[in-house]
Amino acid sequence: MRRLIYIGMGVLLAGCSSAPKPYGALPTDAQVQWQMMETNMFVHFGPNTFTGAEWGTGKEIEDTFYPTDLDCRQWAATARAAGFKGIIITAKHHDGFCLWPNPVSSHTVAQSSWMNGQGDVLRELSDACREYGLKFGVYISPWDRNDPHYGTPEYNEVYRKTLEHAHTSYGDVFEQWFDGACGEGPTGKKQVYDWPLFHGEVRKHHPNAIMFSDIGPGCRWVGNESGRAGRTNWSALNVTGFTPGAGAPPQDTLNSGNVHGEAWVPAETDVSIRPGWFYRDSENDKVKSVNKLLQIYYESVGRNSLLLLNVPADTRGHIHEVDSVRLMAYRAALDSIFSADLAQGASISASDTRGRKFAASNMLDGDYCSYWAPHDGASTPSITLTFPEPRTFNRVVLQEYIPLGQRVKSFTVEVATDGSWQTIAHETTIGYKRIVLTPTVTASAVRITFDDAFACPAISSLQLYQDNIYRDENQAVARFDTKSAAEPLVFSLENIADIAGFRYTPAPGGQEGVIITYRLESSLDGTAWTTVHAEKMFDNIVNNPVEQDVTFDVPVRARHIRLTPLRVSGDTYAVSDFSAIL
Ligand code: FUL
Secondary structure (H helix, E strand, O other): HHHHHHHHHHHHHHHOOOOOOOOOOOOOHHHHHHHHHHHEEEEEOHHHHHOOOOOOOOOHHHHHOOOOOOOOHHHHHHHHHOOOEEEEEEOOOOOOEEEOOOOOOOOOOHOOHHHHHHHOHHHHHHHHHHHOOEEEEEEEEEOOOOOOOOOOHHHHHHHHHHHHHHHHOOOOEEEEEEEOOOOOOOOOOOOOOOOOHHHHHHHHOOOEEEEEEEOOOOOOEEOOOOOOOOOOOOOOOOOOOOOOOHHHHHHHHHHHHOOOOEEEEEEEEEEEOOOOOOOHHHHHHHOHHHHHHHHHHHHOOEEEEEEEEEEOOOOOOEHHHHHHHHHHHHHHHHHOOOOOOOOOOOOEEEEOOOOOHHHHHHHHHHOOOOOEEOOOOOOEEEEEEEEEEEEEEEEEEEEEEEHHHHOOEEEEEEEEEEEEEEEEEEEOOOOEEEEEEEEEEEEEEEEEEEEEEOOOEEEEEEEEEEOOOOOOOOHHHHHOOEEEOOOOEEEEEEEEEEEEEEEEOOOOOOOOOOEEEEEEEOOOOOOOOOOEEEEEEOOOOOOOOOOOOOOOEEEEEEEEEEEEEEEEEEEEEEEEEEEEEO
């Protein structure tokens, strides 16, 4: 009888402090390690660097690729100084050209006269990554416009061998990028990809490599190329019945994940520091500003996503100085924002704690593996930070302990000012990391209430910062005119002039409300109009809704230009800039 009582007490005590049970889809260790990298650098490099194309045709001669001074150590030094943890290189883009010699293809650096056919970009980059303590990853496009087998079942074996060669020649590979793009069109070649074969090949050589595609399995596309993860962003995704590419879930699903998704497939936000993915001299003055890069950081890393920022190499084979200087300024800005955690030195308490091991103080100890958790079933638990003296901040960082799954559905941030509580944010998901942008407040205490969760919250970290650098340009969205889909835009000069082209920039805010195709006319008097372009498209604009500069074949003499949208993503559109280029 006594023994039974002891055993009973033992169970009771253990129950008091036992760890919360995991909930829902869970990450592998490799996925947790990957997410902790937070920011990586993408490098687009290949024949397009020399032709100015975004998508090569596959017919480029091998000599097209001719970097005059390849320096992968400079890429690695730049990446490291900018805080990236790894580099992913376009080893083979859609044009099929391989940046490393391999026997599977006859369209590689070995067939070019660069370094007399002895060059190997993957060798140089993987060595440089090792030297600089960075991880090395590869983008190898499934879509191939050069390989004669593409569109036949034989291509799957060709592609497997390509993967095999790249994955067995350069040491560890932390990420394999499977791009879902295919521009073959309805009458083009159709390739039925053997995904299990490809995944098996990567897994065989690098069991911990994260495989990117629209639907994972390691991580998923975030659904746009503009650097924005969903404000609600679940790392779980329903993948059954979907394939990468045309068979992928809708882009807004990729952007937010699925609340009860069956598999852990966190979002990776890929975006370029320039308008295009490949280097062009003409874009040297269009490298994203520090402010824009900070916005991207907040809307990717700060929304439970990894950021993969593309910094293309130029025709020398260098990261161009405009980009590297910008990256250093971006790094300095992040360092200054995130140097002083204003939660440190505060006293912290919780409305409920499941045991000493899960104390609220765990959120302030800098150790991701220790976390606060309340009892199962505690309703709307909260944590409160109280400062010795009022503190001023505008960023609230929260991290869930994701080995237990993504659990929090919504939370509220309140601050105590003048003795009363006021709400400054009400948000949904947290995940690995959430950075909430709040108004600047000076408060004597902060309270975070977990309004809704699928299982008791498990919170690793709570931090507070003051950002005096970032200006939220999205606040200005309301300033932009919203127009109905066919309403034209008119730009008028003071006098008649030779107009070289025009610029159109969609309002910030996403893929909705973007002009896809248009008619462009000119006029001397604003009454009689002459067609310049009867129907033209802004290529890739829905995925990448950035500034578009369109140059006319010959300058147009006019005082007015008029753009009439023919196809718009949505019922209305909003514009931040429409103007003539002289
Ligand atoms: C897209 C590609 O089509 C672009 O060229 C670029 O490589 C981007 C990262 O992925 O799907």
